[in-house]
Amino acid sequence: MKCFLCKSDHGSPNNLVKHFKVIHGLCTGRTLFLKCGQEGCSRSFGSFSGLRKHLNKCHGSSLVDSVESDLSYPQSTINTSNVFHVEESTEELEAESQLSSPYIVNSCSAVISDLKAAGVAQSTLNSVVTSMEEIVQDIHQHAKETVIKHVFSNERETEMCKKVEACFEGLENPFTILNSEYKRSKFMTDKWEMVEPIECVIGSRFDTRRNKKTGTYDQVVVQDKFMYIPILSTLQSIFKSPYVAEMLQRSATSDSRLRDICDGSFFKSHPLFSTEKQTIQIQMFYDDFEVANPLGPKRGIHKLGGVYFTLRNFSPKWNSFLANIHLCALFHAQDVKRYGFSEIFAPIVRDIKVLESDGIEIPLYNGFVRGTVVQVTGDNLGLHCLFGLVESFSARYCCRFCLAEKEDFQTEFSEDSSKIVLRTKDVHTAHCQEMACNPSLPYVFGVKRSCILNSLEYFHTTENFSVDVMHDVLEGVGQYELKLLFLYLKEKHVTSAEIHSRIQSFDYGFMERNNRPVAVNLSEGSNDLGLNASQSWCLLRNVPLIFGDLFTSTDQHWSLLLLLLQIINIIFSPMLSQGLCVYLKHLIVDHHTLFKKLYPQKNLLPKHHFLVHYPRCIQKIGPVLHSWCMRYEGKHNFFKKQLKSFKNITKTLAKKHQFHMAHSWRNSTTFSRFDIGPGKMVSLNMVKGGSGIAMAMQVPISIQVMKVNWAKHNGFVYRPNLVICGKVESEVPVFYQIESVLIMFEKLLLLTVPLVTVTFQEHFHAYEVIKSKQDYVFFHVDNLHYPRPFDIQMSYGGNDTTLLIVPYCFLW
Incomplete structure (x- = not known):
C-alpha cells in the first residue's frame, strides 16, 4: 500500500491510514482530500473510512485487514463536505449485520437514536458516527498490534498467532453498519421494525415561484402533501412488543367505582366493545402546534397539525409514557383550510374500517382482533374544527354536547333543564343534510359540515364524551375566577404589590418547585393570569394558604373559590363513584349560581357551560383526567426541538419520530417503572x-x-x-x-x-x-x-x- 504523498510502502490499509494521521497530520474535515495512490488507480476520497473500504475491496484481496472489505463500493457521489456516501445492496447489509455483535450494535444504535431525538443535525450526526468509527477502528488495530507484539513477539508464524489474528479480523466495527442515513434507516426497519411514514398527496394548487434563471415570477403547480403513518402497521408493531402483556394487565375490582373507560356506561353498552372480549380501543388526539420561533417572521407559516393516538386497552399509568403516544398523521395546518379534514383523514378512516370489519392478527390473542375509535380528544377549537362544528365560541350554538343557545349559558346550569337539549345521531344527521341541501347557510344549530369519522361503523361525534380539563379549567375557568378574586382583594384588602409579593414568596414545597408561578397578569384586558396549566394548578391549590388570612369564613367570594376547588378535586380524581358524579352536578349548579350573584355584570365563559356536561361525561367514560391534553401536548416538544431545516418538514419530522419510536419500543429502559x-x-x-x-x-x-x-x-x-x-x-x-x-x-x-x-x-x-x-x-x-x-x-x-x-x- 503506497502513500500518495511520500510514496512510502505500508503493509495494510489500516497501516496506511495510520501513516496519514501520524506522519502527515491529516484529519477529518471538509478540507480532507485523500488519493488512492495505488498503481493504475486515480480514485480520491474525503474520509478515511471511504479510502479504507476502497483499498480492502480493490487492492487488498490478499491483505484482508478489515471486516469492512465485505462492502461493495459502487460509483461514489460527492456532497458539499467532500465525504463520499455509498448505496449498499440489501444482501451486503445483511451480511454485515450478521458479523456484528447484536448487543454492541444495538447499544451504538441507541446512542445514535438519542442524539437524533435530542435534535442533533444530520450533518453533525454523520460526523459523530464517522469519528466514532475511526476511534473504534484505531482501538481495534492498537489492541491487535499490542497482543501480537507481547504474546507472539517471536512466534508470528505459529498456528495460535494466526488464530488470534483471524479473531481480530473477524471483529466488526459496530459503527460500520450505521455510518450513513441509508444504513441507519435499513437497520431500524429490519431490526427494530420501524413503521415507515407514507407521503400522501392532498391536492394541487397554483403558487407564485421565482425563476432563478430569468429572475421573473411564474405561476407553477404545487402538490400539497402530508405524512401518514399506517395505523394498522403501528398496531401490529405495538402488539409484538414484549411489554404489551404487562401493560394489558388490569387489577380485578369488585366495586362499581369508575377507574377507566371500561367502567363507564358508554363502554358497557357499546355494540363492539360490550360484545367482544378482545378489542382494540383507539383514543385519537388532534392539535396544531408551532415548530418555528413563535416571535420570528416564520410564525404561522410552518404551523403543523398532528394526529396522535393511544390505546385505552392499556391502563392510564402506562399511557402517561410518551412512547405510548403514537403519531398517526402530520400535515401543514394551512392545508386544513385549503382542503378540509376529509382528505387528511381518508387513509386513517380507511384503515380503521378494515380494523372494524376484518381486524388484525395478534399472536398474543391467537387470532384476529377487531377494534375502532373509542374517543377523540383535543382542545375545544380543534375538536369543533374536526367535527365540523362552528369554530367561534361567540356563535349562537357553540356547544358540541347540546343545542343550548349562548344566552342560556348564563341561566341554565344543569342538563336537567328543558332548554338544554342534547345532540343525538339522528338530530346531527338531519342538521348535516340541511347544510348539504342549502350550502349558503352559515351553519345549522352550530353544524357546518359532516365529519368523515362519522362514516365509521362504531363511532359518532355525538357519542364523543372526552373533555379537556387542562383548557376548560386550568387555562380557562380557574384563571378567570382567580383574577376576579385578586381584583376583589385589590379593591378591599391589599395592594397589587402585596398580591404579587405573597405569590412569589410563598413556599410551595418540593413537589411544586418547578410549577410555582413567577408573576400574574392583573390587567383588565384579558380573562387569564398569563400562566400555563401547571402553574395555574399549583396556584389554585395554594391560594387558600396564601390568602386565607385575609378572608372571613362568611365571605361569599371566598366561598366561590372553595366551591371551585371542590369541583376541581372531583374532576381530577383518578377514581370516582356514581354518588360523586351526582354531588359534582349539584356543586356546579351552586358554583354557577353564586358566581352570577357576586358578578352579575360578568358573563360566564363557554367553558363554564362545558362544566355542566362533565358529570354525564364522567359517567359515560370514567375519569376525564385520562383523556386530557396535557400528555399529548407534551409530545409536541419532540417535534419542536428537532427541526433544523424547513424543507419538507413533515417528512423530516415524521421519519425522525418513527426512528425514535422504533428505538424506544425496543429499549428495555423506556418503560422502566x-x-x-x-x-x-x-x-x-x-x-x-x-x-x-x-x-x-x-x-x-x-x-x-x-x-x-x-x-x-x-x-x-x-x-x-x-x-x-x-x-x-x-x-x-x-x-x-x-x-x-x-x-x-x-x-x-x-x-x-x-x-x-x-x-x-x-x-x-x-x-x-x-x-x-x-x-x-x-x-x-x-x-x-x-x-x-x-x-x-x-x-x-x-x-x-x-x-x-x-x-x-x-x-x-
Missing part, C-alpha cells in the same frame, strides 16, 4: 424500622438493601420528608411521612411514620395533620391508595404553625 438516585447498600438491621420489614417479608434481618436519596416511580418522585396517602379509614385519608426510600428485591419500598389526620380545614381547603409516635410502617408503591406524594405546608405568614396537606384530588 422506576429510577433511583444516589444511595448505598446497608444491612436491614441498620435501618430504622427494618425489623418490621424483615418480619413482614419473611427475610433475615441481616439482608442487604439499598437506601437511596430518592426514587422515581411511574413519574412520581419519592424522597424522605414527603407525605403519601396510604389508605382511607371512615372516609378520612391516612397520611404517612416518608422516613427512608429502600430498594429490596427490585421493589421500591417506602418506610414511613404515620401522621394523625385531625380534620379537614375547609377554610384552607387542606387536611390538618400532627406527627405521631407510632411504629414505622412500610409500603410498596403499588399498594398506595393514591400514588402522588404531598408536601407538608403551612399557611402564609408564619404565625400559624399548623401542619397542612393540600390534596390534588378527592381522596376517598
Whole structure:
C-alpha cells in the first residue's frame, strides 16, 4: 500500500491510514482530500473510512485487514463536505449485520437514536458516527498490534498467532453498519421494525415561484402533501412488543367505582366493545402546534397539525409514557383550510374500517382482533374544527354536547333543564343534510359540515364524551375566577404589590418547585393570569394558604373559590363513584349560581357551560383526567426541538419520530417503572424500622438493601420528608411521612411514620395533620391508595404553625 504523498510502502490499509494521521497530520474535515495512490488507480476520497473500504475491496484481496472489505463500493457521489456516501445492496447489509455483535450494535444504535431525538443535525450526526468509527477502528488495530507484539513477539508464524489474528479480523466495527442515513434507516426497519411514514398527496394548487434563471415570477403547480403513518402497521408493531402483556394487565375490582373507560356506561353498552372480549380501543388526539420561533417572521407559516393516538386497552399509568403516544398523521395546518379534514383523514378512516370489519392478527390473542375509535380528544377549537362544528365560541350554538343557545349559558346550569337539549345521531344527521341541501347557510344549530369519522361503523361525534380539563379549567375557568378574586382583594384588602409579593414568596414545597408561578397578569384586558396549566394548578391549590388570612369564613367570594376547588378535586380524581358524579352536578349548579350573584355584570365563559356536561361525561367514560391534553401536548416538544431545516418538514419530522419510536419500543429502559438516585447498600438491621420489614417479608434481618436519596416511580418522585396517602379509614385519608426510600428485591419500598389526620380545614381547603409516635410502617408503591406524594405546608405568614396537606384530588 503506497502513500500518495511520500510514496512510502505500508503493509495494510489500516497501516496506511495510520501513516496519514501520524506522519502527515491529516484529519477529518471538509478540507480532507485523500488519493488512492495505488498503481493504475486515480480514485480520491474525503474520509478515511471511504479510502479504507476502497483499498480492502480493490487492492487488498490478499491483505484482508478489515471486516469492512465485505462492502461493495459502487460509483461514489460527492456532497458539499467532500465525504463520499455509498448505496449498499440489501444482501451486503445483511451480511454485515450478521458479523456484528447484536448487543454492541444495538447499544451504538441507541446512542445514535438519542442524539437524533435530542435534535442533533444530520450533518453533525454523520460526523459523530464517522469519528466514532475511526476511534473504534484505531482501538481495534492498537489492541491487535499490542497482543501480537507481547504474546507472539517471536512466534508470528505459529498456528495460535494466526488464530488470534483471524479473531481480530473477524471483529466488526459496530459503527460500520450505521455510518450513513441509508444504513441507519435499513437497520431500524429490519431490526427494530420501524413503521415507515407514507407521503400522501392532498391536492394541487397554483403558487407564485421565482425563476432563478430569468429572475421573473411564474405561476407553477404545487402538490400539497402530508405524512401518514399506517395505523394498522403501528398496531401490529405495538402488539409484538414484549411489554404489551404487562401493560394489558388490569387489577380485578369488585366495586362499581369508575377507574377507566371500561367502567363507564358508554363502554358497557357499546355494540363492539360490550360484545367482544378482545378489542382494540383507539383514543385519537388532534392539535396544531408551532415548530418555528413563535416571535420570528416564520410564525404561522410552518404551523403543523398532528394526529396522535393511544390505546385505552392499556391502563392510564402506562399511557402517561410518551412512547405510548403514537403519531398517526402530520400535515401543514394551512392545508386544513385549503382542503378540509376529509382528505387528511381518508387513509386513517380507511384503515380503521378494515380494523372494524376484518381486524388484525395478534399472536398474543391467537387470532384476529377487531377494534375502532373509542374517543377523540383535543382542545375545544380543534375538536369543533374536526367535527365540523362552528369554530367561534361567540356563535349562537357553540356547544358540541347540546343545542343550548349562548344566552342560556348564563341561566341554565344543569342538563336537567328543558332548554338544554342534547345532540343525538339522528338530530346531527338531519342538521348535516340541511347544510348539504342549502350550502349558503352559515351553519345549522352550530353544524357546518359532516365529519368523515362519522362514516365509521362504531363511532359518532355525538357519542364523543372526552373533555379537556387542562383548557376548560386550568387555562380557562380557574384563571378567570382567580383574577376576579385578586381584583376583589385589590379593591378591599391589599395592594397589587402585596398580591404579587405573597405569590412569589410563598413556599410551595418540593413537589411544586418547578410549577410555582413567577408573576400574574392583573390587567383588565384579558380573562387569564398569563400562566400555563401547571402553574395555574399549583396556584389554585395554594391560594387558600396564601390568602386565607385575609378572608372571613362568611365571605361569599371566598366561598366561590372553595366551591371551585371542590369541583376541581372531583374532576381530577383518578377514581370516582356514581354518588360523586351526582354531588359534582349539584356543586356546579351552586358554583354557577353564586358566581352570577357576586358578578352579575360578568358573563360566564363557554367553558363554564362545558362544566355542566362533565358529570354525564364522567359517567359515560370514567375519569376525564385520562383523556386530557396535557400528555399529548407534551409530545409536541419532540417535534419542536428537532427541526433544523424547513424543507419538507413533515417528512423530516415524521421519519425522525418513527426512528425514535422504533428505538424506544425496543429499549428495555423506556418503560422502566422506576429510577433511583444516589444511595448505598446497608444491612436491614441498620435501618430504622427494618425489623418490621424483615418480619413482614419473611427475610433475615441481616439482608442487604439499598437506601437511596430518592426514587422515581411511574413519574412520581419519592424522597424522605414527603407525605403519601396510604389508605382511607371512615372516609378520612391516612397520611404517612416518608422516613427512608429502600430498594429490596427490585421493589421500591417506602418506610414511613404515620401522621394523625385531625380534620379537614375547609377554610384552607387542606387536611390538618400532627406527627405521631407510632411504629414505622412500610409500603410498596403499588399498594398506595393514591400514588402522588404531598408536601407538608403551612399557611402564609408564619404565625400559624399548623401542619397542612393540600390534596390534588378527592381522596376517598
